[in-house]
Amino acid sequence: MTDPREAPSLAEHGAIPRDLPPPSPLAPAADALFLDFDGTLVEIADHPDGVVVPPGLPALLARLSDRLGGRFAVVTGRSLGALEAMLGPLDVAVAGSHGGEFRPAGSREVHALAAPLPEAVTTRLTAFAEVHGGLLVEPKPFSIAVHYRRHPDALPALLACASETGEAFGLKMKHGKQVIELSMPGSDKGSAVERFMQMPPFAAARPLFVGDDVTDEDAFAAVTALGGAGILVGTLRQTRAQWRLGGVTQVHAWLAAALTPDPDLHKENSPA
Numbered sequence: 456m457t458d459p460r461e462a463p464s465l466a467e468h469g470a471i472p473r474d475l476p477p478p479s480p481l482a483p484a485a486d487a488l489f490l491d492f493d494g495t496l497v498e499i500a501d502h503p504d505g506v507v508v509p510p511g512l513p514a515l516l517a518r519l520s521d522r523l524g525g526r527f528a529v530v531t532g533r534s535l536g537a538l539e540a541m542l543g544p545l546d547v548a549v550a551g552s553h554g555g556e557f558r559p560a561g562s563r564e565v566h567a568l569a570a571p572l573p574e575a576v577t578t579r580l581t582a583f584a585e586v587h588g589g590l591l592v593e594p595k596p597f598s599i600a601v602h603y604r605r606h607p608d609a610l611p612a613l614l615a616c617a618s619e620t621g622e623a624f625g626l627k628m629k630h631g632k633q634v635i636e637l638s639m640p641g642s643d644k645g646s647a648v649e650r651f652m653q654m655p656p657f658a659a660a661r662p663l664f665v666g667d668d669v670t671d672e673d674a675f676a677a678v679t680a681l682g683g684a685g686i687l688v689g690t691l692r693q694t695r696a697q698w699r700l701g702g703v704t705q706v707h708a709w710l711a712a713a714l715t716p717d718p719d720l721h722k723e724n725s726p727a
């Protein structure tokens with residue numbers, strides 16, 4: 456089996472993703488592609504604002520969307536505002552704040568898939584961060600992130616505070632890469648993918664989701680349930696993804712190769 460679109464079920468391979476084989480071109484008429492941002496399209500940096508965006512990345516995203524007839528989206532934990540602050544205005548479909556914000560391709564109208572985060576949550580976590588060495592708080596419209604990368608000793612206290620705050624406000628807690636996030640219920644990356652897949656031009660396509668973080672697991676589960684496959688980026692771990700790419704460099708190489716026109720496509724589509 457060499458095609459990620461023919462991924463086996465988890466039971467068949469014991470939930471250990473296999474290295475993605477050399478890329479076959481994305482099938483323009485059949486595939487939908489969803490990409491995470493941090494740790495997938497850009498390398499992880501010490502600070503959320505310290506990420507280095509490769510100069511050709513916005514153009515690459517546009518080409519992927521064109522190639523797939525619009526069945527393409529970036530699905531990130533960042534707010535859409537933060538994403539576009541780095542990439543510039545995007546015409547492709549996007550979902551932000553871990554599925555809380557959703558925008559179809561070619562539109563500037565953002566749809567909310569969750570209720571807004573109560574201001575009191577930001578107030579509470581900001582106060583906590585101040586007395587713990589100035590932890591970095593990143594409020595978003597439908598979630599909030601507290602980064603402990605520069606203050607790892609604060610993690611036990613942060614977990615306790617986040618857990619208590621999550622219970623008090625009915626929020627979901629996620630433990631990402633050196634970050635604790637609290638999100639409004641009712642949305643995650645999986646529900647964002649499901650929402651896209653209900654809409655034209657996504658409907659009936661085979662979805663692939665490429666992501667590195669535990670917060671991408673909801674999306675891996677969603678694409679698998681829809682007949683597609685998850686592609687984990689980075690080191691091996693327990694995951695719902697079926698396939699794996701070694702890192703950001705390998706993701707870019709895979710995307711570049713997947714964009715290469717399929718020499719057999721014309722033959723396959725030609726009448727006998």
Ligand SMILES: O=P(O)(O)OC[C@H]1O[C@H](O[C@H]2O[C@H](CO)[C@@H](O)[C@H](O)[C@H]2O)[C@H](O)[C@@H](O)[C@@H]1O
Pocket residue numbers: 491492493494495498499500501502503504505506530531532533534593600602604631632633634636668670
């Ligand atoms: O869903 P993603 O696009 O992967 O976003 C997940 C979170 O990414 C950002 O934080 C992570 O990346 C930072 C920059 O490399 C790094 O400093 C931090 O430690 C990571 O957790 C972003 O700041 C969050 O809002 C996203 O939810």
